[in-house]
Each structure stands twice: as C-alpha cells, then as structure tokens.
Amino acid sequence: MKVGLLIGGLCQGGAERQLMRLAGGLVQGGHQVEVFCYDGGSPHDTALEAQGVVVRHHVSRGRLAKIGVVRRWLRDFEPDIAHGFMKRASGVAVLARLVGPACRVLASDFSTATYGRHKPSLWAALCLFALADRVVTQTDLNRRSLEALAPWLRGRVAVVRNGLDVTQFRPALSSPCESPFRFCVVGSVYGVKNPERVVRAVAELYRRQGEGFHLDWFGRRGLGGDHAPSADYRRAVALADQLGVQELISFHGETRDIERAYQQAHALVHVSLQEGFPNAVVEGMACGLPIVVSRVSDLPLVVKEARNGFLCDETDSLSIASAMERMLLTSAEQRLQMGQRSRRLAMEWFHQERFIDDYLNLYAEMLRDDNVHRLG
CATH class of the missing domain: 3.40.50.2000 (Glycogen Phosphorylase B;)
Structure with a gap:
C-alpha cells in the first residue's frame, strides 16, 4: 500500500x-x-x-x-x-x-x-x-x-x-526514593497546559501538607521556533516566586530522556484545559505511574477503567490541589498497584x-x- x-x-x-x-x-x-x-x-x-x-x-x-x-x-x-x-x-x-x-x-x-x-x-x-x-x-x-x-x-x-512503543516506555527497575514525593508534568508550558493553576495548586498543597513534595515540569518553555519563553511560562515562574513555592517547582525544559523523567517520578499530573488524547498520559501509564488528570477527552474513562488515579476540575486550582493531596497521601503499596493497572491498560489500549x-x-x-x- x-x-x-x-x-x-x-x-x-x-x-x-x-x-x-x-x-x-x-x-x-x-x-x-x-x-x-x-x-x-x-x-x-x-x-x-x-x-x-x-x-x-x-x-x-x-x-x-x-x-x-x-x-x-x-x-x-x-x-x-x-x-x-x-x-x-x-x-x-x-x-x-x-x-x-x-x-x-x-x-x-x-x-x-x-x-x-x-x-x-x-x-x-x-x-x-x-x-x-x-x-x-x-x-x-x-x-x-x-x-x-x-x-x-x-x-x-x-x-x-x-x-506507543511500550518496550521503550516501561517502569523503572526500582522505585524512586520516597522523599520528597515527586510529581511529574510533561508538556509545553503554555496556556492550554494550565501552568498557572498548577502553580497555585502547588502553593495550596504546600499550605496543607508542607514541603514533602516537588513538582518537575518537562517540556518546551515556549512554542515559537526561536525557543523563546512564552508569556504563560513567564507568568507561571513569576507566580511561583510571588506565592513562595519557587523551590518546589522545577521547569526543566525539553529533555531527550523523557522515559527517565517518568521513571524518577511517583505520579503524573496532567490537568490540561484542552486535549485530543495526551501522549504524556499514555507514556506515564506505560512507565507504571498513577495519574492526576483533568476531565477532558477520554481521561475519565481511563481512570474509571484502570482505577489508576484521581480526577480533578481543571478550571479550579483547589480541585487540582485536592487530587494531588489524595495522591500524596496514598500509601506506596496502593500507588504501586495503581501504577501496575496503568501499565496493563497502556499495553492493552495503546500498544x-x-x-x-x-x-x-x-x-x-x-x-x-x-x-x-x-x-x-
């Protein structure tokens, strides 16, 4: 053909x-x-x-x-x-x-x-x-x-x-260190990916639970061909400084070793305002991560089918913080089981x-x- x-x-x-x-x-x-x-x-x-x-x-x-x-x-x-x-x-x-x-x-x-x-x-x-x-x-x-x-x-x-090539995206051979708890976000830093509400959610989670976690964001800081930081990225960084959580969030930019980024995390956060079906969620699931996701696209169906994470209202930073808090307070054994169900569904649906x-x-x-x- x-x-x-x-x-x-x-x-x-x-x-x-x-x-x-x-x-x-x-x-x-x-x-x-x-x-x-x-x-x-x-x-x-x-x-x-x-x-x-x-x-x-x-x-x-x-x-x-x-x-x-x-x-x-x-x-x-x-x-x-x-x-x-x-x-x-x-x-x-x-x-x-x-x-x-x-x-x-x-x-x-x-x-x-x-x-x-x-x-x-x-x-x-x-x-x-x-x-x-x-x-x-x-x-x-x-x-x-x-x-x-x-x-x-x-x-x-x-x-x-x-x-997805599920042989490329696979769980780590050993679990990451339990402290600090690491949330992972993968995606370009611009409005649709909801960076400012994520920063506000981190600040709210810090207010509730203290410093026992960190959020790592991997992805382009801007969408232009010149790689200049987007206005959304600059606002998110300024907001983190304003709210005093700049030490709890790292914007790493693009990485060629994205599988390792997933493998070093405890959970994936993906709270986009608009999506087809996010590759990052499929990749994170294949790497055995439990997920915190918005209610867009078929993400609620994935969480219902696999029982592998928590849903939130992507337009409400308090709702995002609550879903992240539930994940943070979930036991390591339960998170392992959620991650295993993530992996199974990724292999069944997205191979x-x-x-x-x-x-x-x-x-x-x-x-x-x-x-x-x-x-x-």
Whole structure:
C-alpha cells in the first residue's frame, strides 16, 4: 500500500509524534510511505528518514500555494491513501484531491470536543471533512462531538487510539526514593497546559501538607521556533516566586530522556484545559505511574477503567490541589498497584502494533469503497 501523510511540519507535538510512529510502523510492515511537510523541514525529519520513510518538504506562502504544491505531490507520488494530520492539513488534502489525482483522503481531528465552538476555522474544517472519504479521531468523546456538531459526518468517523512503543516506555527497575514525593508534568508550558493553576495548586498543597513534595515540569518553555519563553511560562515562574513555592517547582525544559523523567517520578499530573488524547498520559501509564488528570477527552474513562488515579476540575486550582493531596497521601503499596493497572491498560489500549493494525484496517476499508470525492 502507498500512503502519503500530510502535515504542516514535524515537531515534538503529540499529533506529530503519532504521525512519526505511524509512518515508521507502516514502513516496517512493508508499505511505501511518504511524509509531506508544506511548511518546511525540521530536525525531526532525519529520525524518520533513518527508518526508511521518505520526507519531502516545501515552504509554501499562502493557502492556494499550499494546495498547489500538495496537488503536485499527490500527482507525483500517486498514493492509495492521502492522510491529513490535524484540521488544517486535512483541509489542504481534501482541496488538493478535488482538483488533482484521485485517491482516498483520510481527514483527522483530535480536539473538536474542546475547541472553541464559535471559531470560523472549526466550521470550515467540518465542512471540508464532508469531502473526505473518512475522518479519524483519537477518542470516543471527540467522535461524539464531531457527529453532534456535523451530522453529515455520522457513521463516517473512526476512532484509533494513540500508539506507543511500550518496550521503550516501561517502569523503572526500582522505585524512586520516597522523599520528597515527586510529581511529574510533561508538556509545553503554555496556556492550554494550565501552568498557572498548577502553580497555585502547588502553593495550596504546600499550605496543607508542607514541603514533602516537588513538582518537575518537562517540556518546551515556549512554542515559537526561536525557543523563546512564552508569556504563560513567564507568568507561571513569576507566580511561583510571588506565592513562595519557587523551590518546589522545577521547569526543566525539553529533555531527550523523557522515559527517565517518568521513571524518577511517583505520579503524573496532567490537568490540561484542552486535549485530543495526551501522549504524556499514555507514556506515564506505560512507565507504571498513577495519574492526576483533568476531565477532558477520554481521561475519565481511563481512570474509571484502570482505577489508576484521581480526577480533578481543571478550571479550579483547589480541585487540582485536592487530587494531588489524595495522591500524596496514598500509601506506596496502593500507588504501586495503581501504577501496575496503568501499565496493563497502556499495553492493552495503546500498544504500537494495535495502533498500526487499526490504521491499516481503516485504510483497507476506505480502498474497498468505490466512491471517491473529486471534481472533473
């Protein structure tokens, strides 16, 4: 099978990491894969190329130019499936196919359930999704949201959960030292990841329980290509100083050894305001961590299924602090059992082979459909 994966560019974002795992897994299975980045190349291209994936890129100015270069790529590569990753790339894939060579187009959406409902870009994407052969998302919640907002998509939205190499992300051989208790946050420090409420929660937990814990935050301090700290990061650091908890929080920046970061923690905290399905939660679970998570996406379903952590209201720092306090006061034996259940569910739901097989089955189903949406 020939599969073309389309995205703006490759970075350390969650959807981008899923694309890289999918591309590598498809090539390993004997399929021909090209990745096209219409906003130019990145340092992550070489990691894919080392796995035998062809990566092409082009810096396109303006929407029409993007559609034009993608149409030429589809004509030259002639994929069986053109798979757009995220709303914008999916829209570009649909429009390029309409005026270009016939192929099946799979659109993808990972965050409509928590997206601003009044944004014109959302409704433009939902209308363009009508012209795709199928739409894929990561969670049951997002599938229901898509079908409620866009009734024309009912019966055409598939769910494929994230994939993870569970041999790479695994529990530590020995448990970390019990004191101080270490909470771990993984994700870029910007508004959606809720850094200011996390800082306020740390201050509240300190007021209740004293100094017997520390929070380590791993992730980019800013989203720009220049790596400049974001305004959200600067506000979070200033707030920690103001509340007197700067010694209890460490913002480490990016790390190449993220597995070790999980393995040195006692629990994962992930209280985002908006998510598709967070890679950090899957990775932390695979490393055997109990979790403190918000009620977004399918995270409540994970906690209910695995009994592996505590939920909180992501809009309330006191609720976040209470969930962290419950974890802090849970016995080491109970936390070990919660972590073991995390690991089991990660292996059952998010195993890399299951992820690749689910996509291959979806592609095959699309190829059996005789109808291709195309102009001309």
